[in-house]
Amino acid sequence: MIARISGVLVHKQPAQVVIDVQGVAYEIEISFNSFCQLPTEGETAVLHTHFVVREDAQLLFGFFQLEERSLFRILIKVNGVGPKLGLAILSGMDADAFCHCVQNQDSATLVKIPGVGKKTAERLVLELGDKLSSWQTGANTGVQAGSVKPALFAISAQSEAESALVALGYKPVQASKAVAAAIRSSPDGGCEDLIRLSLKGMI
Structure with a gap:
């Protein structure tokens, strides 16, 4: 399994990055929260990864924080939640906000995330309530405001x-x-x- 990627950040956009590791470029799907914490293109970037092998594709998902990857792995164990939806959930809100929704049984907020229907939101709350009862990411997922743009x-x-x-x-x-x-x-x-x-x- 590919657990971590460290290399030159060649390209980044909110849903995907390309990192060059000694001449081999890895295309990695990321959450928006991880995107906001990345350095500028051309600098060295490190992502904790989760590798998915399917019959029709091999996909690499990356996370700036280990805690976010841990939550991603918990999410995709929920019935009906695959890697794509798991990433969409972590793009719609940060890990702390998601855990807060689950702990407070707030499925109404979860359904606002693209791809999360009422049944999926209720399943997330039901299946993850105990698992996330004491979850604390300990990560600073806030995004610092950039300099004023012309x-x-x-x-x-x-x-x-x-x-x-x-x-x-x-x-x-x-x-x-x-x-x-x-x-x-x-x-x-x-x-x-x-x-x-x-x-x-x-x-």
């Missing part, structure tokens, strides 16, 4: 944020409205800030 990049940041939300599973109309609201809240925010605020507003 107005010239506002349109680009808005477009990139909307595309990222669509990639995370939200409908284009939802993404557009959420990003517009985020811009009103943070007019000078960069792409990552807009995505973070958009996700917060939709949950």
Whole structure:
């Protein structure tokens, strides 16, 4: 099993990164929370990974924090929750927020995450209640606000944020409205800030 990847961050986007390890480039699917903690492209990045082998594909999922990978592995053991949905859940909210929902039996908030229906949300609460009763990530999943971006990049940041939300599973109309609201809240925010605020507003 591939447990960790360390190398040069060649490319990153909210749902996927490419890391070059001594000439071999690994394509790794990541959560938005992990994306926000990555260094800039060209720098060294380290991700804790989970390797999935299927008949039709070999997939590598990466996490900036070990705690997030641990929660991912707990999630995919729930009936009906595969790796893709597990990653979508961890993109929709951070580990602490998810555990809070489960501990408080808040399935109504969980159904707001793309791909999580009412039955899945109720199953998550039911099956994980005991397992996550004392969960503490101990990780700082908050995202530091970036420096103020010139107005010239506002349109680009808005477009990139909307595309990222669509990639995370939200409908284009939802993404557009959420990003517009985020811009009103943070007019000078960069792409990552807009995505973070958009996700917060939709949950």
